[in-house]
Amino acid sequence: MTRSSPTPDPDPIATHLARLRRRAHLVLTIEALAVASLAPLGVIALFLIATLLGLGGWRADLIGLLALIAAILHARRHYAPPLPAAIDRRIEHDSRLSHRPITAFEDRRALAGSASLTDSLTDPLTTTLWQSHRARTDAALRTARIGRPTPDLAAHDPLALRALLLLALIAAWIAAGHQAGPRLARSFDLPRLFPGSGITVQAWITPPRWTGEAPILIKPSAHPITVLSGSSLALILTGGGSSPPAAAAGPHGIRFATIANGSYRATVPLTAPTTITIGPFWHRIARYRLIVAAPVPPTIGFTIPPYRDPDGKRIDFTWNVASPYGLTGLDLAFQPASRTPPGKPAPRTDHAAVPHPSPTHGEALLDLLESPYAGMAVEARLIATNKAGQTGTSSPARITLPAPILHNATAQALEAIRQSLALDPARHNALAARLATLATTPPGPITPGTKRDIASFAPRFAAGTAPHPEAQLWGLVQRAEQGAAFRAAEQLAAARRALEAALNKALAGHSTAATQLQKLLARLDAASQAHLAAQGQKSLTQAQLGTMSSISALAQRIADEAAAGDAGQAKADLAKLRAMLRQVQQEKPVSAAEQARQQAAHQAESTLSKLMREEAGLMDRTARQSQPQPGNQPGNQRGNRAGQPTPAPDQALARAQQALQQQLGATATSLAQAGIPPGPQIGQGQQAMQSATASLTRGDAPGALPAERAAIAALQQAQSALQAMRTGKGSGSGPSGLGQRASGGHGQYGNQNHGVIRLGRAGIKSDARTIQNELIRRDAAPDLPPPAHQYYHRLLGNDF
Numbered sequence: 189m190t191r192s193s194p195t196p197d198p199d200p201i202a203t204h205l206a207r208l209r210r211r212a213h214l215v216l217t218i219e220a221l222a223v224a225s226l227a228p229l230g231v232i233a234l235f236l237i238a239t240l241l242g243l244g245g246w247r248a249d250l251i252g253l254l255a256l257i258a259a260i261l262h263a264r265r266h267y268a269p270p271l272p273a274a275i276d277r278r279i280e281h282d283s284r285l286s287h288r289p290i291t292a293f294e295d296r297r298a299l300a301g302s303a304s305l306t307d308s309l310t311d312p313l314t315t316t317l318w319q320s321h322r323a324r325t326d327a328a329l330r331t332a333r334i335g336r337p338t339p340d341l342a343a344h345d346p347l348a349l350r351a352l353l354l355l356a357l358i359a360a361w362i363a364a365g366h367q368a369g370p371r372l373a374r375s376f377d378l379p380r381l382f383p384g385s386g387i388t389v390q391a392w393i394t395p396p397r398w399t400g401e402a403p404i405l406i407k408p409s410a411h412p413i414t415v416l417s418g419s420s421l422a423l424i425l426t427g428g429g430s431s432p433p434a435a436a437a438g439p440h441g442i443r444f445a446t447i448a449n450g451s452y453r454a455t456v457p458l459t460a461p462t463t464i465t466i467g468p469f470w471h472r473i474a475r476y477r478l479i480v481a482a483p484v485p486p487t488i489g490f491t492i493p494p495y496r497d498p499d500g501k502r503i504d505f506t507w508n509v510a511s512p513y514g515l516t517g518l519d520l521a522f523q524p525a526s527r528t529p530p531g532k533p534a535p536r537t538d539h540a541a542v543p544h545p546s547p548t549h550g551e552a553l554l555d556l557l558e559s560p561y562a563g564m565a566v567e568a569r570l571i572a573t574n575k576a577g578q579t580g581t582s583s584p585a586r587i588t589l590p591a592p593i594l595h596n597a598t599a600q601a602l603e604a605i606r607q608s609l610a611l612d613p614a615r616h617n618a619l620a621a622r623l624a625t626l627a628t629t630p631p632g633p634i635t636p637g638t639k640r641d642i643a644s645f646a647p648r649f650a651a652g653t654a655p656h657p658e659a660q661l662w663g664l665v666q667r668a669e670q671g672a673a674f675r676a677a678e679q680l681a682a683a684r685r686a687l688e689a690a691l692n693k694a695l696a697g698h699s700t701a702a703t704q705l706q707k708l709l710a711r712l713d714a715a716s717q718a719h720l721a722a723q724g725q726k727s728l729t730q731a732q733l734g735t736m737s738s739i740s741a742l743a744q745r746i747a748d749e750a751a752a753g754d755a756g757q758a759k760a761d762l763a764k765l766r767a768m769l770r771q772v773q774q775e776k777p778v779s780a781a782e783q784a785r786q787q788a789a790h791q792a793e794s795t796l797s798k799l800m801r802e803e804a805g806l807m808d809r810t811a812r813q814s815q816p817q818p819g820n821q822p823g824n825q826r827g828n829r830a831g832q833p834t835p836a837p838d839q840a841l842a843r844a845q846q847a848l849q850q851q852l853g854a855t856a857t858s859l860a861q862a863g864i865p866p867g868p869q870i871g872q873g874q875q876a877m878q879s880a881t882a883s884l885t886r887g888d889a890p891g892a893l894p895a896e897r898a899a900i901a902a903l904q905q906a907q908s909a910l911q912a913m914r915t916g917k918g919s920g921s922g923p924s925g926l927g928q929r930a931s932g933g934h935g936q937y938g939n940q941n942h943g944v945i946r947l948g949r950a951g952i953k954s955d956a957r958t959i960q961n962e963l964i965r966r967d968a969a970p971d972l973p974p975p976a977h978q979y980y981h982r983l984l985g986n987d988f
Contacts, residue, residue: 201330205279211334212278216270222339224263226350231255233353239371240360283332289325369410386427389466389474393458394420398575399513412477421456421464421478433473438462485578486511488570493585494520497553501590506551507582513574518545520554522568524561524611525586535561535611544759545572556589560610560658563591592665597632599668602642606661620650630668638667683708683715684769691743691765694750695758705747709740716772739768788862789910795855796907799848800900803877806844807896810880813841814889842884845892849877852903867909873902 235252270278280289341350361368389408395401396418403422406413415421425432425444432452435442442464444452456464458480467473487510494505509515523537538559542552556562566589570582594600605619605626627643634642642664648654670677687708694700713736742765749758852874856866876899883892 208279208332208334209275212275213270215337218337219339220267223344224267227259227262231259233357237356237360240364279332282335387473388426390424392422408474412479414479414481415458417480417482419458423454425452433467435466437464483576486572486574486580488572488580489582490585494568494587496590502553502555504553507570508549509572511547511574514547515545515572516575517573518542519571520568521571522566525565525567557592558662560606562589594669596669598630598634599665601626601631602661602665606658634668635671680715683712687712691746691762694747700747785862785864792855792859793907793910796903800903803900810889810892842881845881869902869906873899
């Protein structure tokens with residue numbers, strides 16, 4: 189068996205040299221191309237400078253194209269590929285090798301092919317010399333290398349015009365500013381070789397329908413345009429000839445529908461970012477970069493956490509919301525805060541809608557007595573829903589809900605069943621048994637109709653066929669608690685809802701006829717009287733009659749404001765009307781004794797109004813009496829004080845003042861007999877009248893004026909106190925203007941002039957006195973609302 193001879197290993201020096209030659213060839217080629225491209229690059233630089241300076245156009249494009257072709261031909265003629273000898277010399281130059289070692293490496297021993305000298309070649313000395321020569325050559329080539337390309341541009345551009353062109357290009361770019369991009373883009377437009385060069389494009393974005401926003405016209409721009417997801421882009425092309433130009437939305441084509449000859453339309457739904465292009469690549473008619481953004485859910489939070497309202501029946505809270513697309517709903521979601529035992533399902537979350545939520549911030553009063561969690565500690569969250577159907581949830585807040593006040597034992601038992609069902613629906617069977625027992629033997633007195641309804645509901649509840657069992661249980665709780673008055677309360681609530689619905693329709697643009705509004709108001713009035721009668725009150729009190737009159741006037745005003753288009757004021761008045769209707773719904777019956785007291789208070793108010801008018805007239809007569817008589821000097825008005833005789837006392841004024849004092853005393857006596865404390869104001873008025881009588885008896889008319897002013901102020905305070913007591917709106921601090929600082933302003937009584945206006949000290953013939961008398965007359969009008977009294981008192985100042 190013969191063994192094949194092994195392949196000899198390649199010479200490592202030869203391999204290294206071949207690699208160096210390839211690199212040197214590339215470096216020399218780059219240098220030759222760099223030198224040859226000086227002319228074409230100079231032409232391109234001049235073309236860009238002219239374009240940036242606004243000198244472009246088809247003539248400049250043509251000249252630039254011809255110059256570029258000539259420069260390229262010139263570069264082609266002067267370009268020569270590197271020769272092998274030049275490649276070797278570049279390796280030796282970059283490696284700093286002397287004596288041309290590459291040529292020496294390729295040398296062969298002389299006479300190697302002559303047979304006659306074979307003996308001499310095998311001479312040891314010759315062989316040693318040859319090997320030493322090759323060793324020196326190999327050592328030199330092992331260190332050989334190739335540097336980076338270094339074209340000799342200075343030899344071909346001795347004036348350094350390349351640097352001048354670069355500086356000019358930078359200066360032209362800065363001078364062009366924001367027009368640099370469009371100018372360069374226009375310079376590269378190809379000629380319009382096809383018809384349709386006069387096409388105009390109209391484009392607009394139609395936002396989603398739920399935003400309620402109008403379409404937005406857009407123009408082609410290099411900047412991106414942000415639109416909402418679900419929007420659509422409408423395109424209309426005119427002047428397009430017999431066929432529309434090519435158009436695409438990203439990778440997908442756009443199909444146009446023909447509107448008329450040369451006019452086309454297309455609609456593109458926008459669900460993802462895309463670029464709309466119209467026209468072929470060599471001639472773009474329009475281009476739009478569209479960024480599609482998803483709608484942002486609302487952000488909501490409590491500014492004041494929920495707390496119990498002072499009335500003990502509602503919870504109050506304020507919120508702040510950020511929603512760029514408005515709100516369609518705002519709910520308060522809550523569930524028991526207690527921890528659910530392991531293995532049991534968590535109680536369901538209850539919801540209460542906030543009526544007419546503002547899209548920025550607001551305050552709400554919610555009655556949650558109907559919730560099965562009433563009286564429990566709950567964890568509440570606000571849930572805001574925008575027009576896109578997205579929701580935002582606030583951080584939780586803890587509150588103990590108000591509990592319904594129940595006195596009837598049957599109502600209490602039904603409420604316990606309702607709460608147990610809400611907390612643990614798995615106890616349904618046990619609760620059904622308790623309800624069946626309660627239906628047969630109710631623990632508290634209930635009407636026969638309520639007992640029948642409980643007995644009818646119990647088997648349906650046990651079978652699980654009763655819809656909304658918690659709501660039905662709440663209705664039974666109310667019927668058991670209210671007894672016979674339940675029906676009347678339901679009718680009043682229905683009348684309330686009908687009136688509010690009609691006014692809401694008026695706000696929405698549907699006019700409400702005056703006759704229909706009067707019918708609804710009459711229905712509300714009748715339902716209110718029936719509600720109070722069912723609770724034992726035979727007739728409406730004066731305060732209740734005033735409330736119903738105010739409701740009628742306010743409802744008519746809301747309808748007029750809605751018809752006039754004043755929606756903002758109409759909504760504000762509607763909120764006031766809801767509060768008044770809620771007060772009527774929650775009105776408690778007034779006993780016969782209380783009605784008698786209110787009647788006595790109303791009669792006393794009328795008497796005090798009459799006394800104020802008569803006291804004001806008496807003060808005018810006293811002021812006239814205190815004026816200086818003709819022929820007297822200013823210094824002798826005080827009679828014996830100036831050494832002159834004392835004038836005769838005006839007994840008529842003194843007697844009139846004494847009569848007013850007696851009438852005020854009789855009023856105080858009648859109030860005390862009706863069980864109403866007269867109050868300190870009436871006593872102050874009597875003292876002031878007594879002081880005025882004494883001054884008038886002495887003939888000191890100027891000295892009686894301060895006492896008369898004090899008497900009028902005391903009568904006003906007494907009247908305000910009686911009216912506040914009768915309407916149940918007393919503040920306990922008295923109206924501003926009665927010796928107190930009014931809110932607002934910087935003066936002693938809140939006026940903006942930092943001064944005090946004292947009408948009571950004006951002269952009898954002055955305009956101020958005329959204004960004072962008119963204010964007193966208006967303040968003395970019967971059934972004047974307390975805010976009006978406070979306003980008149982503030983105008984009259986501290987003297988009254």
